[in-house]
Amino acid sequence: MIRIILHGCSGRMGHIITGICEGDFDTQIVAGVDVFGSAYADYPVYRSLEECPEADVIIDFSTAAAIDELLSYAAARKIPVVVCTTGLSEEQTKELHKTAEKTAVLKSANMSVGINLLEVLIAQAAPKLAAAGFDIEIVEKHHRTKIDAPSGTAIALADAANEALGGDYEYVYDRSVRRETRPVKEIGLSAVRGGTIVGDHDVIFAGQDEVITLSHRAYSRAVFGKGAVEAAKFLAGKEAGFYTMGDVLS
Numbered sequence: 703m704i705r706i707i708l709h710g711c712s713g714r715m716g717h718i719i720t721g722i723c724e725g726d727f728d729t730q731i732v733a734g735v736d737v738f739g740s741a742y743a744d745y746p747v748y749r750s751l752e753e754c755p756e757a758d759v760i761i762d763f764s765t766a767a768a769i770d771e772l773l774s775y776a777a778a779r780k781i782p783v784v785v786c787t788t789g790l791s792e793e794q795t796k797e798l799h800k801t802a803e804k805t806a807v808l809k810s811a812n813m814s815v816g817i818n819l820l821e822v823l824i825a826q827a828a829p830k831l832a833a834a835g836f837d838i839e840i841v842e843k844h845h846r847t848k849i850d851a852p853s854g855t856a857i858a859l860a861d862a863a864n865e866a867l868g869g870d871y872e873y874v875y876d877r878s879v880r881r882e883t884r885p886v887k888e889i890g891l892s893a894v895r896g897g898t899i900v901g902d903h904d905v906i907f908a909g910q911d912e913v914i915t916l917s918h919r920a921y922s923r924a925v926f927g928k929g930a931v932e933a934a935k936f937l938a939g940k941e942a943g944f945y946t947m948g949d950v951l952s
Contacts, residue, residue: 704938705732705757707781709772710764711747712736715786718927719761729931732757736764751775758938761930762787769794773801782806782937786813786930789850802944808937810947811858813929816918817903818947821862823916824905828863836909837884838863838871843894843902851893859905860889 706723710716711734720743723729733754734747748754751771760783762772769787773794776783782805785798801807810818828838842856852875864871871887884890901920906913920926929947936950 703727704729704759704935706730706934707732707751707754707757707760708734708745709751709760709762710736710768710787711743712738713763715763715923715927715930717742718923719763719930722924722927722931726931728935757781759784759934761934763930766790766794770797773797776807777801777804780805780942782940783808784930784933784937785809786926788854799944803942805942806937806940806945807943808933808945808947808949810933811854812901812926813933813947814918814920814925815929815947815951816920816925817855817858818951820903820905820916820918821859821948824859824862825866827907827914827916828866831907831909831914832867834909836907836914837886837888839890839892839906839908841892841894841902841904841906843896843899845898845900846896848895851895852891853893853901853903855901855903856891856893859903860891863889863905 706729708716708719708731720731723731731745734743734745735751735754736747737749739747760776760781762783763786766787766789769790772783785807788811798807798809840856840860842853844853860873871889874888874890900923903918905916933947933950937945
């Protein structure tokens with residue numbers, strides 16, 4: 703039985719992961735952490751990680767503001783941590799890798815199996831299509847309450863293409879002040895915010911007289927929760943290091 707601390711247990715994803723673990727005989731949430739507390743959980747909920755009992759792994763679906771304390775706690779106690787929070791700063795991303803020197807850290811922009819497979823397909827397609835003169839554009843759509851833009855997933859998809867192309871493509875988020883022809887080595891990223899869209903991502907390869915689009919649609923946040931729980935199972939007991947969902951799926 704893998705003992706889990708759920709960091710950010712009172713949020714929407716906290717609710718989903720709680721439900722998934724209730725039906726999973728291999729996992730048990732031994733504590734939740736949330737500054738707002740929780741009235742629905744069958745496990746104890748604390749306002750600080752310092753109050754939590756021993757556990758095998760932490761699943762984090764909190765906010766960027768809570769990441770610094772989380773990483774400090776995980777590093778000090780050498781508890782593996784699955785970081786699902788998006789919108790991290792450059793400094794926080796660096797701290798993730800420093801923490802991975804002391805304990806196992808898993809971070810992916812998106813926890814769904816489909817998105818991680820999409821990254822593989824993009825890496826395979828990008829070099830062939832770019833050589834044939836195709837441009838690359840990414841359009842992502844999320845609910846109206848999502849704070850960061852573009853999404854971490856959209857950037858990860860752009861990275862998958864860029865790395866496969868040698869890493870010299872520029873990311874462009876706004877063309878409103880430009881009056882010029884689109885450069886060849888450019889990846890455009892556009893963000894849509896509205897309603898209750900869970901998460902849509904389209905990677906568009908636009909060529910001469912033809913367009914190829916690789917798409918992913920998330921119809922429920924449960925796809926992210928299931929991936930996070932599988933990641934926690936994978937990470938528990940692992941040696942210090944930085945892992946991704948690619949490692950879980952390999």
